Amino acid sequence: MKFGIVVFPGSNCDADCYHVMKHVAHQNVEYIWHKQDDIKDFDALILPGGFSYGDYLRTGAIASFSPIMPAVIDFARRGGPIIGICNGFQILLEAGLLPGAMLRNRSLTFICDTVNLRVNRTDTMFTNQYVQDQVLQVPIAHGEGNYYCDNETLKRLQDKQQILFTYCDADGRETAEVNPNGSVSNIAGIINERGNVMGMMPHPERCSEPILGSNDGLDIFLSIIEWRQGVGMR
């Protein structure tokens, strides 16, 4: 399976994602430079974390207008799997591929830590390797990860089961105390209605090898591979 990692100027988790896909998941993987406009022969895309264009206007805002983005949007329309991590999630929001927006963390500071995440659905191409309500330990590292959407959007996300990951305690409870950044409904990651575009603030590529303290994140990538083997590219 061939993964493409989209590199914007200022991306800084591109090499980390590459390492996991190549050396841990043993997949075919290539970088895609943001000035490219053709991504036909890829099976899945990863928009990695970082500070694209310095995040100078608003996180992800400038990147969403870069030359590669029309092709990314087209890839999504055709049903191709796309995962946006951290800044990648912010770009997906700015590009309108996922609903909602990011605010600054409630603390107004950058937060680097390891948090508990609850898996709310396992019938997706990103979570089929987990068990329902499994609690994962996954690192976060962001200054603007405070997910916001209006009530109407929230209700739709809930009704359509689009809230894939939520911040929780060790027992899986979504309490206010364990919400690191103030996100609406403890939202850490969401999926689009069609189920092929996923964005999450935590970094699964940082917990995909036991030597880093946890490999709870690897199954997200393995889920995509499993899904592909099961049903093929639709």
Added chain:
Amino acid sequence: MKQLTYRQMGLSDEEFQQVETILGREPNYLETGMFAVMWSEHCGYKNSRPLLKMFPTEGSQVIQGPGENAGVVNIGDGQALVFKIESHNHPCAIEPYQGAATGVGGIVRDIFTMGARPIALLNSLRFGDLEDARVRQLFRGVVAGIAGYGNCLGIPTVGGEVYFHPSYQDNPLVNAMCVGLVDQDEIALAVANEVGSLLMLVGAKTGRDGIHGATFASEELSESSAERRPAVQVGDPFMEKLLIEACLELIKEDLVAGMQDLGAAGLTSSIAETASKKGLGVMVDVLKVPRREEGMTPYEIMLSESQERMLIVPRPGKEARIAEVFDKWGLDAVVIGKVTADGMFKIYEGEILAGEVPVEALTDGCPVYVRQGEEPPHYKEAQAYDIDSLPRYDLQEALLKLLASPNITSKKWVYRQYDYQVMTNTTVIPGHGDAAVLRIKNTLKGVAFTTDCSSRMVYLDPYRGGMLAVCEAARNLACCGARPLALTNCLNFGNPEKPDIYWQMQNAIQGMADAARALNTPVVSGNVSLYNESRSAQVFPTPVVGMVGVLDDVSKRCEMSFQNEGDIIVLLGRVRTELGGSEYLAVCHQIEAGEVPQPDLHEEVQIIEMLLELCARGLIKSAHDISEGGLAVTLAESAIQGGLGFETDLPAAADQASQILFSEAPSRAVVSLAPENLDAVKEMASRYQLPWTVLGKVGGRRLVISEGNHELIDLDLEQAGHTWGEALACIMK
């Protein structure tokens, strides 16, 4: 008028006369400014150079010692670490966020200039008393600045130290360290020029920011320092990130003959250093330099310290390919001058010659001052302090007070703001070990880094304090299982023209040098920051040590936290009772005095070697060195981080419990191990001729320290954990 000018620029009357002699005429404004920055302490090391010669700089592990942008050590497999620490103290006193941010930017450029991929950042910070709102604002700003810059670059900030003392009230210390990884055959050195080589400038446009920053860094802070704000640079981490990627691509493709970052003294310094190493000359046209503002003078262009700029000397014929690489990253590179044969540094403004000086006069011609040190009166007084005269202090209350002391308490409020995991190499994260440990991908190896300096000890006894800083750094690495390889240092002192400050420098450097020699950790790079004084105080002498080490097998790394119920807790090294200079005296008795514990370098070598063997053979589950707060704090931290209590029994020692618990004497560590390994550890200790004491065992939810049947301390683990874990966050709320 003329006097006013050169004095304002930082030149003394004698130095100005020297310039006149060199040129055989009066220098013009531009030339005077160039000499002033190049002959500042920051660039020329004119007060410290004779003292720096004391440091050992060689060893079989050293690939590049002092003299380049950073030091380089061999870590095997054809790889090397490139590292250096640097200060940005004065800018942070005025503008904490930008001061700290550009400090990070500057040290990162030093590392990738050598062709290395930066893989880790560390820092060493000193602030005044946190009771003061202005200090909290400086602290908050500096931490945010380090985070804002380092996080954006995607280089993890993996370690460091923070220390608070009123002597830093108006003059915080902000030292940043960067470590890079490089294949030995790709190490790039600053120069390899031939006559006719072009000079290309790339990166940010040149503005009026930071003019005379190097001079500013070399004078005492005063009330008018706030007016120096134009001397503080503004950082753009996104531009720096592009420069890193583009410059490393140039080196991979072998397109450059030389590369130099623009730091202190801007174009003047980087161009002079490019040419001086081969006795060549250089000419530059300031009109070719892309500028941010209209109407900048040659003086402003040559002295600007605008950030995120690099000087590139292309390999002949590679200019077009270089331009292509920069274009890919959206960067403009322009030719601003070339290398000449006449040994002169000529600055043109178009056709007009704006100034010319001999290159060597700027660099090697910098005057050197050997000064006379003088022991300050406080030294003997402090040494003579009679500890036995202290009133009794409840031991349990003392431990709680120490755990809440900003110097000891968890620094999570700080490191939580740093991205310490990006690059997915950090295997011992901040707060969990005595040093940071990173794996090296595609090898079994790990590397470990730490920064250390117990400033109070250096203040009370510069010689012993200097030794202690080096010893602690090495011991911290060994506690993680990493063999210490080499060090970099940042020598932060007050005004060297004062005899007592010069005495501090002399003795601290001698102490560091002696320890570095004994531990085989040569000094491969460093930075000197003097004139750290303000109206209110001169800072504690603070010679910060940044040390790197290597683990052959990163899976053998060790952390500080207790792991399993029933494990045996052993003190390695002597039971010691010296309280001089301790945090206990300062926090519980408001006393900063006493004889600083005597380091025994042979014993230090022995304990380091033994810790390394213990880790390599997998005989211990945790290791934590004894430093600030003494044995009691060491035990408490291992317990809190492990989520497991302990029951310990002190060796009977008539009425010396407070000394035993809170002495910060060196060459000691607390380890925990499975009971079945105790005999092997004892056998090993006798082989290394090291005393050992079984203190007790891990387990339960309480921290219990007794002496025979007498319970000295019995603390709830949660309470201790809360006190230690939340104190700093509470203060900063």
